[in-house]
Amino acid sequence: MKLHTYFRSSAAFRVRIALNLKGVTAEQAFVHLRKGEQSAEPFADLNPHKLVPALEVDGRVLTQSLAIIEYLDETHPNPPLLPAHPLDRARVRGLALAVACDIHPLNNLRVLQHLKGGMGHFQAEVDSWYRHWITVGLTGLEAQLAREPETGRFCHGNTPTLADVALVPQLYNARRFGSDLSGYPTLLRIEEACLALPAFADAMPEQQPDAE
Amino acid sequence: MKLHTYFRSSAAFRVRIALNLKGVTAEQAFVHLRKGEQSAEPFADLNPHKLVPALEVDGRVLTQSLAIIEYLDETHPNPPLLPAHPLDRARVRGLALAVACDIHPLNNLRVLQHLKGGMGHFQAEVDSWYRHWITVGLTGLEAQLAREPETGRFCHGNTPTLADVALVPQLYNARRFGSDLSGYPTLLRIEEACLALPAFADAMPEQQPDAE
Incomplete structure (x- = not known):
């Protein structure tokens, strides 16, 4: 599992918290937003939306922080990040x-x-x-x-x-x-x-x- | 179940599609966005975020279209709006x-x-x-x-x-x-x-x- 991230991105920050809460370790790749690395190769090919975070997992690329976090919650249910009802x-x-x-x-x-x-x-x-x-x-x-x-x-x-x-x-x-x-x-x-x-x-x- | 909606709201449009796909009927209450009704009582008290849609259900008020649609998908699973994996x-x-x-x-x-x-x-x-x-x-x-x-x-x-x-x-x-x-x-x-x-x-x- 590899997280494409930038330290100041609020959306990447969300995913980092979720990974920590779940006790899941991901390799990190850094995309420097102020230098525009999200709009250049190789990242722009990895995620055509040109936004961080992106999570590489099982040969797929997941985008959008909340979708990534719901994925983590479904695949690592404890502790749950959503209530039951x-x-x-x-x-x-x-x-x-x-x-x-x-x-x-x-x-x-x-x-x-x-x-x-x-x-x-x-x-x-x-x-x-x-x-x-x-x-x-x-x-x-x-x-x-x-x-x-x-x-x-x-x-x-x-x-x-x-x-x-x-x-x-x-x-x-x-x-x-x-x-x-x-x-x-x-x-x-x-x-x-x-x-x-x-x-x-x-x-x-x-x-x-x-x-x- | 009562949906607070506006015909031109894209977010309310999403919820209408989901209700139709699920075959669920909701009473509708109209909030005229161009007249600013979302920022006035009684709606602003119902949803302090002052945005449509809002769904009243079982004495609760659900906000944010995607949260409402996930709720509908969880409570009316067929046809599913999310795949299995x-x-x-x-x-x-x-x-x-x-x-x-x-x-x-x-x-x-x-x-x-x-x-x-x-x-x-x-x-x-x-x-x-x-x-x-x-x-x-x-x-x-x-x-x-x-x-x-x-x-x-x-x-x-x-x-x-x-x-x-x-x-x-x-x-x-x-x-x-x-x-x-x-x-x-x-x-x-x-x-x-x-x-x-x-x-x-x-x-x-x-x-x-x-x-x-």
């Missing part, structure tokens, strides 16, 4: 997708680069765009997590799930761009619980071999 | 997420409105943004689907899956914004196979009670 599974997937579909894609590197290079925005305008979508997305997450009885020490109950795996890299990313996170006490409390676990702490960008 | 499931989820994470979120109504209203772009610039991300995303999908042996009459084999459920609304949306789709013959061939099925055709925006 379909309604609870939908809640956890919904929380993860709120990050993966409605926050992160608006704020990843290629989008910020396109706003600046392609559309001619100043850095301050790009930063404002970034913070706008962080605020919209985290406000919704905070409201949901603060009021629902299923929220526990983690996003769902008292063990980490796919929702926490998505949340922690997003908060890390938001902090790196200077977002004010003080309005999200529930998210911060859950993040603290996660980062107390080596599976999360060891997956942090600065802990990776390709960190700069 | 974990590697194939990952492929199908990866294709669906390529649409749901890397194309649609960049081009949905709230983002286009923010580019225009919030950031002061002309309509032509917004259109150019739209088409840029369509081109990037569909080029990756076409490359993957054209070369992988698992692609059949549909995105994966010869029965519709979650990947087709995501693809068809995205192509509908792209066409509505005037994108040139001639460079994606595999996607168009799969779309044609899908739209030959009543489950897809009946879920089209113009077939909905709230269509304008």
